[in-house]
Amino acid sequence: MLYLHGLGHFHPENVITNPLLEELDIGTSEEWILERVGIRTRRTVLPLDYIRETKNKDPREAFDAGLYNNAQTGAEAACMALDRAGLEPEDIGLVISGSSAPDNHSPAEAVTIAAELGIDVPCFDINSACTSFGMQISLLDQMKPEALPPFILVVNPENLTRFIDYSDRNTAVLFGDGSSAAVVSATVPARAAFKSCYCDSRPSSWKKVAIPRMGYFQQDGSAVQGFAIRKTTDSIRTLQDTFYVNGNRFIFVGHQANLGMLKTVCERTGIPENRHWHSVEDFGNTGCSGAPAVLSRHWDDLRPGDHVAVSLVGAGLTWVHMLLHIEESS
Numbered sequence: 001m002l003y004l005h006g007l008g009h010f011h012p013e014n015v016i017t018n019p020l021l022e023e024l025d026i027g028t029s030e031e032w033i034l035e036r037v038g039i040r041t042r043r044t045v046l047p048l049d050y051i052r053e054t055k056n057k058d059p060r061e062a063f064d065a066g067l068y069n070n071a072q073t074g075a076e077a078a079c080m081a082l083d084r085a086g087l088e089p090e091d092i093g094l095v096i097s098g099s100s101a102p103d104n105h106s107p108a109e110a111v112t113i114a115a116e117l118g119i120d121v122p123c124f125d126i127n128s129a130c131t132s133f134g135m136q137i138s139l140l141d142q143m144k145p146e147a148l149p150p151f152i153l154v155v156n157p158e159n160l161t162r163f164i165d166y167s168d169r170n171t172a173v174l175f176g177d178g179s180s181a182a183v184v185s186a187t188v189p190a191r192a193a194f195k196s197c198y199c200d201s202r203p204s205s206w207k208k209v210a211i212p213r214m215g216y217f218q219q220d221g222s223a224v225q226g227f228a229i230r231k232t233t234d235s236i237r238t239l240q241d242t243f244y245v246n247g248n249r250f251i252f253v254g255h256q257a258n259l260g261m262l263k264t265v266c267e268r269t270g271i272p273e274n275r276h277w278h279s280v281e282d283f284g285n286t287g288c289s290g291a292p293a294v295l296s297r298h299w300d301d302l303r304p305g306d307h308v309a310v311s312l313v314g315a316g317l318t319w320v321h322m323l324l325h326i327e328e329s330s
Contacts, residue, residue, distance in 0.1 A: 002141045002197075003190040004324065005087070005151070006183040007296035008080025010073050011043040011176070011283055016161070020048065021172060024055060028169040038259025042176030042284030044161040045073070055166035060214055062162035063103070070103045070179075071112035074157035077181035077289075077296075078117060081153070084299060085183040092183075093149020095123040096140075098132030099157050100287040100315070101211055113155050121149070129209070130255055131199070131312040132156055132288035133180065134320025138197040145186035155181045158287035165216040174258065175217070176284030180292035192302065196242070196323040198235075201316045209315035219315075228257055228313040229264050235311040235321035236269045243323050248305040249275060255312045256280035256290030265311075277308075288314065295324070304328045 018030035018040060033039060044051070045066040056062055063069075074097065082089065097110035102125070104112070110123035128135040136154050157179040166172045184194075208227070209219040232254050244250050252271045254262050259280050266276050279294050286293065291310055302308070308324040 002194045003185045004192040005190045006081040006085030007299050008077040008181040009293035009296040010076035011178045012045045012068055014044045014048055016042040016044050024166055026167055026169040033173045037173055038281055039284050040281050045159045045177050046161055051166055059163050066162060070099060070109055070157035070159055071116045073179040074113040074155040075116035077179040078153055078155050081181040081183045089117045089119045091151050092119055092153045093121050094152045096136050097125050097155045098127045098136055098288060100129045101160055101163055128318050130288045130314025131318040131320045133292045134312040134322055135199055137194055137322060138199045141197045148186045150185055150188050152184050156289040158289040160287055163211050163217045171217055174285045176286050178283055178286035178289045178293050180289040180296060191327050193325055194322050195325045199320040201318040205317045208317060225261055227317055228261055231313050231319040232265045232311045233268045236309055239309040239321060239323050243307050248307060251275050251277055251308045253277050253291050253294050253308060253310050257285050302326045
């Protein structure tokens with residue numbers, strides 16, 4: 001069991017609206033976007049004029065144009081998580097990061113985030129694209145509690161708009177930027193705890209989703225969507241069969257790929273809208289930070305007895321499901 005002490009999130013202030021995407025003259029419209037992916041707005045670290053003027057024709061230039069880097073946005077989310085946990089940076093004994101698109105090949109991004117926070121502790125990355133948060137929690141859950149420090153900071157910074165070709169309507173409409181963070185412990189109890197973690201992958205399909213070195217995001221859209229719906233549906237059914245208790249809330253939080261995919265999963269698993277927490281319509285697909293950021297935005301809505309099913313899918317192809325339980329009041 002891994003205890004969850006605090007969650008945090010951060011989204012940059014610049015907003016990519018559907019009308020802005022229409023301005024790019026790439027054959028899209030607000031009606032087209034809402035019908036296909038259900039996304040109204042997304043956030044970006046890029047200046048909006050930069051997107052209008054260049055359509056991000058060279059991803060290498062986006063690093064210089066960006067208003068924030070991954071270390072900065074990751075640190076912003078981490079500060080919120082620490083505050084909610086009632087902890088200071090010096091209380092953290094280990095920092096783990098993961099991102100679909102790290103800023104550097106070396107060193108580990110966890111190092112740059114820790115430096116931003118003024119933390120001098122062991123740091124390393126666990127990258128699994130959009131399932132990174134789940135893979136990180138799964139690995140920590142399997143480690144000997146006595147081998148871990150009391151408090152661990154897990155950070156997932158995603159600034160994917162720097163890797164989007166804004167002349168391609170199929171990807172331009174999907175992605176936004178956001179970062180998340182969590183403070184966890186294997187030994188110090190908290191009101192929330194991960195009771196079940198499962199992860200798997202299908203390496204033979206790794207080419208279905210990829211970001212080539214200094215290239216644009218690319219994917220086999222229809223194949224990936226089908227995979228995401230099937231794996232998420234199977235995961236939720238497994239968690240329902242194992243953990244659902246009549247009278248307690250069973251809440252679904254999925255990978256924030258697009259609203260249509262999430263609604264299909266809800267229809268297949270009988271999840272009502274008031275038990276489906278999501279934010280993709282406002283922030284777009286923010287990679288591995290999407291689901292934990294949704295949880296963070298609902299941090300104060302968690303009630304004793306809640307079971308929160310978190311199901312993630314991503315490049316690799318990879319999938320993870322976890323069950324977060326909120327302890328009953330004593």
